[in-house]
Amino acid sequence: MIIKAKNIVLSDQMIEDGAIMIKGDKIEKIYKKGDHIQANEEVKDYGQATISPGFVDTHIHGFSGCDIMDKSSQSVKVICKDILSIGVTSFLPTTLTASVDDLNEVVKIVGNCRDSYGAKIQGIFLEGPFFTDKYKGAQNNEYFSKPSIEKLKKWQELSGNLIKKIAIAPELEGAEDFIREARKIGVYVGLGHSDATFEEAKRSVDAGANIFVHTYNGMSGLHHRNPGMVGAALTLEDVFAEMICDGHHVHPAAANVVVKARGCDSVMLVSDCMMAGGMPPGQYKLGDFNVTMDGKTARLEAGNLAGSVLSMKEAVKNVISWGIASPLEAIHMATLVPAKSVGIDDVCGVIDEGRIADLVILDDKYEIIDVYLDGKRL
Template sequence: MNKFIFAEKFFLEAMVAGPGFLEIRDGKFGAFSKNLPNESAEIIDYTGKWIAPGLVDTHIHGFKNHDIMDHDVEGLNVISEGLLSCGVTSFLPTTLTSSTELLNQVVEMIGANFTKVKGAKIKGIFLEGPFFTEKHKGAQNTKYFGDPSIDKLKKWQELSNHSIKKIALAPERKGAAEFIEYAVREEITVALAHSDATYEEAKQAVEKGASIFVHTFNGMSGLHHREPGMVGAAMNLKDVFAEIICDGHHVHPAAANILMNCRGRKKTVMVTDCMMAGGMPEGHYQLGEFPVEVKNGAARLESGSLAGSILQLKDAVKNVVEWGIATPAEAIYMASTAPAKSVQIDDECGKIAEGCAADFIVLTPVLDLTATYLDGVCRYQA
């Protein structure tokens, strides 16, 4: 039997509408209407609440004391289920730079189990590395850095049941151009990260098919008026997406606003880069092979460098609105539709549109999460 969600406001694919009724039919979205089309239908009443698409985190390493690199199926499921409390209904489990052997094992494990997780849906793998540059290493382990290898990517694709969706590299590394062309032909989105590239090197990579700048401002050559660097490229090049971590630690709100104004809020992708300490108390944790201390809301290496985040995507949405740099509609778009578009999965998730899986969240007018639905079924309640 069909049911209808009643709410004050709906963030639909093409517009914000409401109050009204959104049909849920066989786990998928039906049509939105201002009046109830069927008087005898079941109504789920969210009077005064807002309905938004489930959030899509395309860059996340861990949650609830588990890391993707633990190579643990149960841990992968804990992350998946835990993400429902963050408003996330789809995600790309994200690896770290590591040995080829461990990366082989991890991608094989995810490829064999991604349809079995019970919470937020896995839409593919994001390989963050290992083809990076030392100068902007961040929390990536330099001993495993190397030049881009098409043979390695072929192997990872084979082992993962062809579930690699996105891979990041430093565009100045030898062989980057050929690697980017190959990956794009294989329908793998290429992102640029942990790089000291010049503006021209970044531009050449984009011309070859790279289309995302990873956690913009962090782990990349900065903007200088005589050498715009990676940051300048992220802001100025056409037809690319720019990720940003809006936790208040990685990027100043004013810098985030500048990026959004330059790039456009349709092409800015909010990500968490969350590590295993997300959803956990402050204290001592691991990120790959490095010890991390979580204190005052930030995760740092012993050197003091930021080591991912403990950000939840629902809080990034709330932050940018509270900072006055995005409307609620823009914030929700940057955390749902834009991430899905950036890795070409927007036909599957990230929007409320007829025929799409009914993955959505219920928010208060101050953007607090009330509930998370998967396939039209409530799976989390605050």
């Protein structure tokens, strides 16, 4: 089968009036404008649309009324299946701070669901429990603890070696040793829910941490005498900055500061979506907390933001409409960049010959027309 469109997003450019030949589950050939296309192939012409890699969401807690922390294989399977509708074809199911017993159970369940139909589980993101109180957000501080490589190794074992990313607060005792050991077992380390100084954050990055978790949110801000976590996220080299670009977590102008400081190639869009994503307004849960979702935001009873109901396609639309990224840059921020941040860009986030055909077709308003998973149109 051959699919054609006005634009095709590659890892280094956007080509116009090209086409993609899909054979089985893979991309067999990419045609550029003017190339001869085999006449005996079925052709689907998407006109003025854009062919993008499937979105890669490396920070997502739930969707469709289900949460990764439900301790339910059915919940994981629903999330895998339903996030295809919003263009996500690869993701990291994301946990919350909880008891060791609960986390043991959750990572085991997710590991057992790794081959479920739908968006592909490319690893697990442990958001907690190694955080501090001041910027706890919607994390339950009852279960906060010091970084423990023994706990991480146990979770890695229980998950079937699926832990891909963990977030910690850099100011915690033993953080740097933990980061070095985590990297040795193939786990990428993010920094977040933290009141760390710039210097503490830098030491953690020097030890191997490479991601700032939902930049601006849940971290010490930028002050001219104490640049804090935000200052580190803006200026340190060889790191990636997550952003929740829903217009509620981060002001568009503040998002632009990150993009101008870092460049789009190290800023990644994440949804941080919780179970109310894809659902009507109402009452929901995020871990142990009651959350009210009004159709735009999800908030704790005290009014604090509690995750989001953002989709990756909306994040892409937002950064384009805010004027802070070109269409090519915005799509990279939702595909290639998050994949690179956790070393999975060899299996997702890229359109290239020989790669699996996980694709999203977007119209000129960046709404989803079609999704392809393993070469099959859904």
